[in-house]
Structures are given as C-alpha cells and as structure tokens.
Amino acid sequence: MAKTATAARTSKIERYNRMGYVFVAPFVVVFLIFNVYPVLRTLYLSFTNVKLVGTKGSIVWFDNYVRVLTDKFFWNALLNTVKIWGVNIVLQLGLAFLLMMVFSDVKYKMRGLHIFRIVYYLPNLIAATSVAFLFATLLDWRYGTFNQIIYNIYHLFGKSYTPVNWIGDPATAGVTVAVIQSWMWFGNSFIMLMAGVQGISRDYFEAAAIDGAGRWTVFGKITLPLIRPILLYVAITSLIGGLQMFDLPFLMINKTNSAYNSVQTVVMYLYKFGFETGTTQTGYASAVAYVIFLIILTVSVVQLKVFNRKED
Amino acid sequence: MNTVGYKIKKGILYVLLILLGAVCMLPFLLMIVNATRSGSEIVSSFTLIPGSHLKENWETVFDYFNLFRGMWNSLKVGVPATLLTAYFSAMTAYGLAMYRFKGNKVVFGTILVFMMIPGQLSLIGFYNLCTTLHLVNSYVPLILPAIAAPGTVFFLRQYVLASLPPSLIEAARIDGAGELYSFHRIVLPIMSPGIATMAIMAFIGNWNNYLLPMIILNKNDKFTLPVMMASLRASTDINANQGAIYLAVAISIIPILLVFAFFSKYIISSISAGAVKE
Numbered sequence: 001m002a003k004t005a006t007a008a009r010t011s012k013i014e015r016y017n018r019m020g021y022v023f024v025a026p027f028v029v030v031f032l033i034f035n036v037y038p039v040l041r042t043l044y045l046s047f048t049n050v051k052l053v054g055t056k057g058s059i060v061w062f063d064n065y066v067r068v069l070t071d072k073f074f075w076n077a078l079l080n081t082v083k084i085w086g087v088n089i090v091l092q093l094g095l096a097f098l099l100m101m102v103f104s105d106v107k108y109k110m111r112g113l114h115i116f117r118i119v120y121y122l123p124n125l126i127a128a129t130s131v132a133f134l135f136a137t138l139l140d141w142r143y144g145t146f147n148q149i150i151y152n153i154y155h156l157f158g159k160s161y162t163p164v165n166w167i168g169d170p171a172t173a174g175v176t177v178a179v180i181q182s183w184m185w186f187g188n189s190f191i192m193l194m195a196g197v198q199g200i201s202r203d204y205f206e207a208a209a210i211d212g213a214g215r216w217t218v219f220g221k222i223t224l225p226l227i228r229p230i231l232l233y234v235a236i237t238s239l240i241g242g243l244q245m246f247d248l249p250f251l252m253i254n255k256t257n258s259a260y261n262s263v264q265t266v267v268m269y270l271y272k273f274g275f276e277t278g279t280t281q282t283g284y285a286s287a288v289a290y291v292i293f294l295i296i297l298t299v300s301v302v303q304l305k306v307f308n309r310k311e312d
Numbered sequence: 313m314n315t316v317g318y319k320i321k322k323g324i325l326y327v328l329l330i331l332l333g334a335v336c337m338l339p340f341l342l343m344i345v346n347a348t349r350s351g352s353e354i355v356s357s358f359t360l361i362p363g364s365h366l367k368e369n370w371e372t373v374f375d376y377f378n379l380f381r382g383m384w385n386s387l388k389v390g391v392p393a394t395l396l397t398a399y400f401s402a403m404t405a406y407g408l409a410m411y412r413f414k415g416n417k418v419v420f421g422t423i424l425v426f427m428m429i430p431g432q433l434s435l436i437g438f439y440n441l442c443t444t445l446h447l448v449n450s451y452v453p454l455i456l457p458a459i460a461a462p463g464t465v466f467f468l469r470q471y472v473l474a475s476l477p478p479s480l481i482e483a484a485r486i487d488g489a490g491e492l493y494s495f496h497r498i499v500l501p502i503m504s505p506g507i508a509t510m511a512i513m514a515f516i517g518n519w520n521n522y523l524l525p526m527i528i529l530n531k532n533d534k535f536t537l538p539v540m541m542a543s544l545r546a547s548t549d550i551n552a553n554q555g556a557i558y559l560a561v562a563i564s565i566i567p568i569l570l571v572f573a574f575f576s577k578y579i580i581s582s583i584s585a586g587a588v589k590e
Contacts, residue, residue: 016411019491023407024419026400031460034438034453035426041437053436053443095332102329108322110329118576119333121583122340125572127520129538130564133545134343137557145342148358187336188583195584244430247522251542267432274436275527286436293433300428 046286053282064287074288077269078295080174080262084249085242087178088185092238095182096189104197104223106205107215113194120187128184128247135180136252141165167252173259177249185241189234196230197223232307236300243296246271266292340565347562351553365555372556376547379563381533382540389451389525389536390518393458398511400459405468406499410481420469423462431524439527453528454536458518464510467585471506472499509582512575519568537564 046064050057068074099120103110123131138146147163154161166176200223208218246267253263270292274285346354349363373379408420442453476499484494500507522538529535535543541564550556572579 016485016491017413018411020407020411020413020416022492023403023411023495024416027404027460027465028419030400030457031422031426031462034441034457035434035460035462036422038434038437038441039429041440042433042435043437045436045440053440099329099332102325107318108325110322110325112329116329116333117580119336121576121580122336122572125516125520125568125579126565127522127538127541127568129520129522129541130561133541133557134339134561137554137561138339138342140554143355143554145346145354145358152358183336191580191583198584240428240430244432251545254545270432270435271523275439282436282440289433289436293430296430297428 042286042289045283046290048283050283052280057283060283064284065291067284068287068291073264074266074269074291076261077264077266081243081245081265081267084174084178084181084245084263084265085239087175088181088242089238091179091182092186092189093234095186096193096234099186099190100193100197100227101219103194104219105215106209106218117187117191117194120190122187123184124188126184129251131180131184132248132251136167139166139176141168168257168259170259170262173253173257173263177245177252177263180252181242181245181248185238189238192230192234193227196227200226228307232304235307236303239299239303240296243292243299343558343562343565346555347559349555351555354554354558363555366559369553369555369559372549372553373560373563376550377532377540377543379537379540379560382535382537382564383567385535385540386519386537389454390515393455393518394511394515396455396458397461397464397514398507401461401464401468401510402500402503402507403495404465405472406476406495406503408465409469409472409476410478423465426462427466435523435527438524442528447528449529449531449534451534454525458514461514464514467510468503468506471503475506476502509578509585512571512578513582516568516571516579 047059047061048057049060049063099116102108103113103116126134138144141147141163144166146166147161151161151163164172167173204222204226205218208222213221244267245265249263249265250268250271253260266288270285270288272279273281273288341360345360345362347369348366349359350365350368353363353365408416438453439448442448447453480498480502481494484498489497520538521536522542525536526539526542529539532540532543541560544550544557544560550560
C-alpha cells in the first residue's frame with residue numbers, strides 16, 4: 001500500500017519535473033541558433049579561405065592562423081590594445097579603489113554615497129558613439145573647447161600654450177582614448193567594489209572597533225580580504241571589456257588621421273577584415289576572432305591563478 | 313583627539329569628491345552650452361553662458377538627418393528585445409531552478425561558458441547566418457536573439473533560488489493549478505523586482521549597442537540612433553558647425569538620461585548585484 005503510494009508520488013514529481021523542458025525550450029532553441037551555431041560557424045570559416053560571406057572557398061586549415069600570428073599589423077594592433085588597456089585599467093581601477101577606500105573608511109564615515117554613485121556612474125550610461133563625438137569635438141586641436149580652457153588657464157598665469165593635438169598626434173591619441181574610457185567606466189567599477197564592501201557583515205567592523213583596531217588594520221585585515229572575489233570579478237570583466245575596445249577609437253580617430261595606426265585595436269583589425277568593403281576576407285577575420293578569444297581566455301586563466309595563489 | 317585636523321581632512325576629501333563629480337558632469341555641461349552657440353562663437357572662445365543659435369543648429373542637424381526617426385527605430389528594436397529578454401529569461405531561470413530534468417546541468421553549464429565568451433567570436437558567424445536567412449537589414453536578428461540572454465538567466469536563476477519558496481508552488485499544485493498558470497500568476501509577480509532590474513539594464517545595453525546594428529543594417533531609414541549618430545561623420549554641413557555636433561550629441565543623450573532619472577536606483581542595484589553574485 002505504502003509502496004504504491006510512494007511510487008505514485010514519485011511519478012507525479014517526475015511528471016512535474018518534465019515540465020522543465022517546456023520552460024527551457026524557447027531559450028535552448030534560440031540559443032542554439034543565434035549563439036552556439038555562429039560561434040561554430042566562425043570556427044569553420046577560420047579554416048577556409050572564403051573571401052566574402054555567401055561565396056565559396058576551400059579548406060586551408062591553419063593557414064589563416066599562421067597569417068594572423070605573422071602579420072605585424074596584428075601585433076601592432078594587439079600592442080595598441082594592451083597599451084590603451086594598461087593606462088585605462090590603472091586609472092579606472094585605481095580611482096575606483098581609492099573611492100572605495102574613502103567611502104569605506106571607518107574613521108571618516110563619509111556621507112552622500114548615493115549621490116556620488118549616481119554622478120560617477122553618469123558617463124557610463126551614454127552610448128559610446130555619442131561620447132566619441134562629444135570628445136572628438138571638445139578635444140579638437142584648433143577649435144576645441146578643451147584647448148581653449150587650457151589656453152585661458154595658461155594665459156591667466158602669463159604663460160603661452162601650444163595647443164596639443166590630443167587625438168591627432170600618435171604620441172597622445174592612445175592615452176586620450178584610455179582616459180576617456182576610464183572616465184566612462186570608473187563609476188561602474190566603484191559601484192561594484194562598494195557593493196562588495198556593503199556585503200561585509202557589520203559585526204566584523206564592530207568587533208574590530210571593540211578590539212581597538214586602527215582604520216588601516218581594519219582595511220587591510222577585514223575589508224581587503226573579504227572583497228577579494230569582487231576585485232577579481234571586476235579585474236576580469238574590465239580585462240575582457242578592455243581587450244574588446246572598439247567604438248571609441250573607431251569613431252574618434254579617422255583612418256586618414258596619422259594617429260590611426262597607434263590606436264587601431266584588435267577588434268578594429270577584426271572589423272577591417274570582417275566587414276569593411278574592399279578589405280573583407282571572412283575566413284581570415286574568423287581566425288582573428290579566435291586568436292583574440294584565445295588571448296582573452298589565457299589572460300583570464302592566468303589572472304584567476306595568480307589571485308587564487310595569493311589567497312592561500 | 314585631533315578633531316580640527318580630522319574635520320579639515322574630511323573637508324578636503326569632500327572637495328576632491330565634488331571635483332571628481334564636476335569632471336563627470338563638465339563635458340555634458342559644455343555640450344549643452346555649446347549646443348546653443350553658433351559654430352564661429354564656439355571656435356573663437358569658451359564660455360558657460362548659453363548662446364542664441366539653438367534654432368539654427370537644430371535646422372543644420374535636421375536638414376541632414378532626422379534624429380527622432382533614429383530614436384523611433386531604436387525603440388522599435390529595444391522595446392520588443394527587452395520584453396523578450398525579460399519574459400523568456402524569467403521563464404528559463406524558473407525552469408532551471410525549480411525542475412530537476414535530464415540536461416538541466418548541461419544547459420546551465422553552457423550558459424556559464426557563454427557568459428565568458430566575447431561577442432566578437434560569434435560576430436562573423438552571426439552575420440553569415442543572417443545572410444543565409446535573408447535577414448540583413450531587418451530588425452529580426454536584433455530582436456529575436458534577445459530570447460536567449462545567458463547573463464540575465466544566470467542572474468534570475470539566483471534570484472529564484474533566493475526569493476521563491478518551493479512550498480508555494482507545491483501548494484498551488486495541490487490546488488490543481490497548472491505549471492504555466494502558476495508561473496504566470498505566482499512566480500512572475502514574485503520575481504518582478506529582479507526582472508525589472510535586468511530589463512532596464514537590457515534596454516540600456518540595447519539602446520547603446522553600436523557594432524551589431526551597424527553590421528546588420530545598411531539602409532539609412534532603418535538606422536538605430538547610435539548607427540545614425542556614427543553617420544554624422546559623413547556630413548560636411550554638421551562638421552562645419554560645432555554647435556550642430558553638440559546639439560546632435562545632446563539630443564541623442566536625452567532619452568537615456570530620462571530613463572536614468574526614473575530608474576537610477578534599479579540601475580545602481582543591478583550593477584551591485586552583478587558584483588555580489590560571484
């Protein structure tokens with residue numbers, strides 16, 4: 001009697017559980033078509049010499065990959081990306097980290113976090129296309145408002161100012177893009193780090209206060225170790241985001257501009273061969289996409305390893 | 313003990329924080345002021361006092377393109393895509409969290425893997441697929457894939473596990489409610505704060521998206537706002553008048569600022585949630 005009741009119960013639960021397929025099915029179908037298939041399709045194309053999407057080509061195996069790794073323009077693009085990313089990450093995470101220190105300081109107890117968070121986040125809301133044109137215009141060499149302001153400040157102190165060609169000079173273009181990118185993203189990193197600090201139980205801080213721990217001790221022994229997972233998360237997401245940089249340099253610096261070769265990122269390089277009329281080589285561009293992916297993957301894994309070792 | 317020194321230091325910190333805030337706002341302020349000045353005024357000097365050439369700048373901009381059509385197109389893509397993401401992500405998340413079926417772990421594992429894969433990896437294959445299906449220059453490839461949003465599903469799954477007691481669904485079953493009925497009548501209302509948060513972020517991401525629409529759309533009348541803004545570079549009339557550039561940028565920014573004004577709380581909390589989920 002009891003046995004049949006249990007059996008009936010299990011089969012009923014089984015029946016319920018099978019309903020899971022109905023809930024997941026639409027996602028799985030669309031996911032297979034629009035996410036999984038394109039990734040595999042790109043992989044297949046990377047082994048072919050297809051020139052234009054829709055035309056036929058033949059299998060060339062690793063020829064495209066060899067070409068990517070031996071093309072000095074690819075390495076140049078990779079170097080540009082790493083340079084821009086390096087400046088960007090130091091500024092963006094450095095600033096976010098400092099702000100996090102200020103707002104989590106147990107002695108100062110700074111107020112107004114809600115307002116400051118919103119203001120610092122504002123630049124991140126705007127489409128990169130709009131940001132690109134806004135700054136390209138503000139930073140215009142001869143007629144831009146930015147140089148006018150600097151000129152006025154210099155003038156005030158009786159000095160002369162030779163306008164800097166922020167986005168036209170190969171020496172400054174990369175740094176300028178990195179600073180704008182940091183301007184756009186430091187608020188985002190700050191909010192994430194702050195969320196980590198706010199997730200720490202009050203008890204720790206109270207116990208530390210009772211023990212008479214100084215603010216640096218609290219920061220070093222409680223705050224920092226407990227937000228390490230979030231630091232790692234922020235570092236990896238900004239790494240992936242940074243290596244994918246496209247919109248800002250692509251729209252801010254014209255191809256005719258002499259600084260173009262110093263700001264061409266790997267994704268701009270991919271775009272050139274993937275989609276630009278005249279230079280399209282679909283097979284080659286697919287190999288570029290996979291090389292970029294493998295680089296991102298490697299660096300993420302290394303980053304994870306380094307962080308985890310520290311934790312021991 | 314040293315209260316004066318403490319107060320001074322705290323004051324300095326506040327000044328620095330406000331200065332940083334000013335750095336965030338200044339470009340927007342300059343944009344708004346310059347949008348009302350003529351090209352020659354902007355070129356000759358800098359001021360924070362608005363000018364009187366808003367109307368001329370407006371005419372220059374709208375002689376070249378109709379930004380409101382770009383906004384309308386962005387809405388036509390963004391609103392359905394956001395609704396699809398919200399509804400189907402909630403559905404998938406609930407299915408993964410509440411039902412033990414074969415393949416559940418495989419689906420969830422694949423979602424985790426695809427959250428780590430950069431979008432560029434699928435770009436060429438995706439375009440290739442759209443060509444095959446004759447979907448180039450259509451909004452379908454910009455809307456339909458929104459049904460499968462791995463990041464949103466991941467977040468909402470955690471949300472279901474944290475906020476939905478399974479006993480509630482069992483009670484509904486005993487009352488004879490069907491599974492889909494329970495989902496629509498019980499689960500969705502409970503999940504709505506989480507869904508709203510993700511939906512707003514999905515909408516902003518969609519609204520600001522540039523690379524994919526640029527690749528898929530090639531007719532002017534189909535352009536979404538960012539693609540239309542990018543075509544600004546080609547206009548000699550606008551580029552001859554900085555005031556017009558500033559105005560075009562200002563108009564393109566206003567809708568998203570309005571969204572932010574209403575939903576800033578949700579937006580900030582969703583970024584925080586993104587960090588804490590780890």
